[in-house]
Amino acid sequence: MSKVWDVIIVGAGPAGMSAAIETAGHGLSTLVVDRQTEPGGQIYRSVGSSPMSGKLGSDYADGLPLVKRFLQCGAQFEAGANVWDIAPDRVYYSQQGKSQFVRARQVLLATGAMERPVPLPGWTLPGVMGSGASDVLLKSAGLLPEGPVVLCGNGPLILQAAVHLSHFKVPVAGVLLTGRLGNAMRAMKHASGILARPGYFLHGMNMAAKTFLGQKCVLGAQDVSIRESGQGLSVSFATRSGKRKSLAASTVLLHEGVVSESRITRLARLRHAWDQTQRYWHVDADMWGQTSAPGLRTAGDTVTVRGALAARAEGSLVGLDICRELGRLPLAERDREARPFLRTIRRCKALQPFLDEYFAPTPAMLQPHPDAIVCRCEELTARDLSEAIRGGCYSPDGLKAQARPGMGTCQGRVCGQAVVEMIADAQGMPLENLPLYTAQPPLFPLRLGELIEMPSPSDLL
């Protein structure tokens, strides 16, 4: 019979690492798997080895002590381990072309978030990528686009990208901000939350000021499309007054906010909830990470996107409660140790409604132009999908069966959100009645041979 770990944690980002520090620190055998080559997740990507550490500000540098503590906490860490199926007591993963399954008494899913993919014409062209992707290249490899760059989107990370680019003197042809102007007004009703994290708020204002003063910004840009032109790209957009303009670029970075990566939690058939302001599906869990399935927990941006500080505190809380559940911490001890983390979470939660409203996605941006490729894998445009939807599709799974979006190698990670928005709009359905595609194992394409060679789980038969 194979070893049974006390805890398996999927994801070595801020939440996963923090949880492991608690569980391993309290003597629980802990295995952490992550598909990247190093711990850190995306926000602290490669911070342990980065050529840029110390050059990207404290938001990034704060990750280094965490990564160091994690690597010394006694948890076993498996890098390049890509999880493809999950059950309450077991995790299947592929590493270097070989699959295996591992068992645990408690499983924590801390797989974080991804940039919301928002299809627009030309977004599949080489030279166009997520602004988070460019950030990853900077952190992990010290690479920056040569410019001219056009940044386009909405969210705090677009401001951060603008600040990074100008700091390293990359020419920026323009920053197209696609947020609605009314958002600031709507956010003001949550303004009291600012008091909970004044430093963070000022940091944001400072980034915004630097962006507005240092770059050519277009507020309320809409109807954006990209095409090849000569050696580079041309980005065309409409201003608020409806005038069409265009900018030449060699790299275009897109960003429309960050949403939970819910494929793994949907695969586990956990209960999910719809976030109406930020418009995304996420797993439903209490503050100790308990989901609708006993033994399966979750933490960090997988549950609600609140950023690294909250994710660290949430991971710690979940780690502590796992220690309680497995008999390492009496309830009173858990509560005592939880106190500082609860305070942090309270502060993050207080500011979040302001941020969510301020950076709420613009509904018109989420309805793709007919020419936009929505499903990149199967090369299906919004026009192709609209036809099938009008023909009588009322769910992403139905549309998948009809028109094949989500059938390619990414298995609907990229087109899922857009398809939900399109069906809701065309059929007048409330979004909370439109779950994303049903997730099936394996979560990514595997060689059949790899499945056959997998050590057989004979003790399960």
Next chain:
Amino acid sequence: MFKKVSESKGKTITIYFEGQPLEVEEGMTVAAAVLGPSHGWTRTSHGGQKRGPYCQMGVCHECLMTIDGVPNQQACLTAVVEGMQVFRQNGVPDFHKENSHE
């Protein structure tokens, strides 16, 4: 289209992109390593469109390449290794072709 802003302390190794030797730093992902020489495209879609890494974090599968003879590898999740042979991948991912490893 991307340039280095900071030299890392890592040691340099050689990989091969489309048969051409490429000096890269240890610890990089394949997707980052071939960004320049590939001009941003690392595969074609089944309709023949040029595509390249979009998310750099394992989500979009636009970075599928043939690495050391094994097709459909996510270049953004694969670290470079001395002597690695990296090729663009064209058309529909072929999951029937058994790889030629070992």
